[in-house]
Amino acid sequence: MNHNSTAILRISASFCMLALIYSALLSGCTNVYVLPDARIIQHFKTFVVMDTSKTDFGANESRVIALCREFYRHYEDEFDLLVLMAHNPYKIMDQWEIGRRATMSVVRNTELGTGSSVIDVGKTFGSEHRLRGVVSLVHPDRIFAESLLLHEILHLWYTDLEVIPRVMSSHWGFSSVGGQLGGFQRDQLRSLGDGKYSAGNFAPQRARTSVPYSPLEMYLAGWIPPEEVPDIWVAEDGSWLMHDKSGEERQHQTDENGNKIFTASRISTWSIDQIITKLGPRTPNFEQSQKEFRVAFVLVTDSRVSIQESELEATELFIEQFTKKGPVSAWFKDRTRETIHNFWEATRGIATLEVGELWSYRR
Known part of the structure; x- marks a missing residue:
């Protein structure tokens, strides 16, 4: 089986699983599909810590849904994007699947003329009106490392529709697009x-x-x-x-x-x-489209290994630099020893992420 076939099967399986969960939840048949347990155990300025039995949410759509629903028990539906990060103290990068370190679950899309179909399964995730997508990261450092968060955010606008002919689903393949989703200059x-x-x-x-x-x-x-x-x-x-x-x-x-x-x-x-x-034409167009996105970060642990204070501080720093309305700080770039871009830089300063005082959205 080639890479393209594998990618298509993964996407199809994800949509089928989501459809099954969605149908079961709408029908009220809790005995048909029971979501895993999850609970928030700490609240910080820019992120929360949540406990669940396993941190396998990157390959488990039902756990993503459970984590999101728990988040919305405590916070208002005022976020465009949720970012789930596994507490992964030993940095086991293949703990979900080989080569799979980040995923995007598109929850809601009303825009036309993009590479994503119109969809709204927000209520399944606990969001009545606003949530657009949920990113899963295998470790908080993937906010910057391998540009994974920039990559996954772009999947809000390129998931299931063909934009140009390509050999792999929802990526640019062997083309001169040369962006976060692949291709060359x-x-x-x-x-x-x-x-x-x-x-x-x-x-x-x-x-x-x-x-x-x-x-x-x-x-x-x-x-x-x-x-x-x-x-x-x-x-x-x-x-x-x-x-x-x-x-x-x-x-x-x-x-x-x-x-x-x-x-x-x-x-x-x-x-x-x-x-x-x-x-079809991009609707809304570039003059009327959304350019400010509110995001919440969730550090997910299974409590088998205690979270160290240094890990909490590092997570806060990654979030602060990635959502900064301006270039990544020079001292932070020196620390990472690689070329990195935050969201503001990647969008040429046109779009921004709002993280702010998370506590102000508590229910």
């Missing part, structure tokens, strides 16, 4: 002949290094006009060129600069006008 694309290409150090499904949102991503989110989106080069059937070594795993073939080579036989160029024809 057009100026790095090289034709090597015989249907072979290289395009620098990129990944089809994520940003290899922290980058701002690309113009197409910014357009889908409603933050820039369509005129600012350049044409996009697309390898519709792109795949990595691999070779076998005797007694070893298959390896990527690379060019003389060490960049991976991919092959493609179907190449197309997509303009923003073609994308709008396909999806």
Whole structure:
């Protein structure tokens, strides 16, 4: 089974599970589907700590729902986004699934002309009117590490609809979109002949290094006009060129600069006008779209290992820097020793996250 098929199966399974839970909860048949227990045990300025039997919510939609419902027992429905972070003191990055360190559950979408269908299952999650999505992170440091939170937030506008032809669901694949959801920069694309290409150090499904949102991503989110989106080069059937070594795993073939080579036989160029024809105009447009988002963070523990004060302080620092209305502090960048962007930087200062005094929204 190829990567694209696996991704589609995961998405289909998630929607089926959500539909099952939603139907059971609406029918009042608590004996049909019982949600796991969860309870808030600490309240802080920018996040809360919640206890549940397992921190497997990244691969368990029912636990995500249980955590959200517990949150809304204590807080008003005034948040666009909830971010669940596993208390993972030993940093076991594959505790959910191999390679799966973050997920997005799209809860509510009323916008048209994006890569996400209209949906509203908010009541299942405990939200009557506002919650748009729930991000699950395998560790609080993933707020910045691997740009996972920036990546997952963008999935609010690109989940199940095809924006451009691609080989993997809800990601940009082998294209020149070059954003948080994958792809490369057009100026790095090289034709090597015989249907072979290289395009620098990129990944089809994520940003290899922290980058701002690309113009197409910014357009889908409603933050820039369509005129600012350049044409996009697309390898519709792109795949990595691999070779076998005797007694070893298959390896990527690379060019003389060490960049991976991919092959493609179907190449197309997509303009923003073609994308709008396909999806319909973005509604609301960039002038009227939402640009301020209120977010709440939840640190989830199973209480088997006590949370240290240093972990609470680090979590607060990650949240503070990510939601800052301005660049990430220089001293914080020096501490992380890698290129990072917070939400304000990734959106060119056009959109912001509000975290504020969480206690002011207590019921």
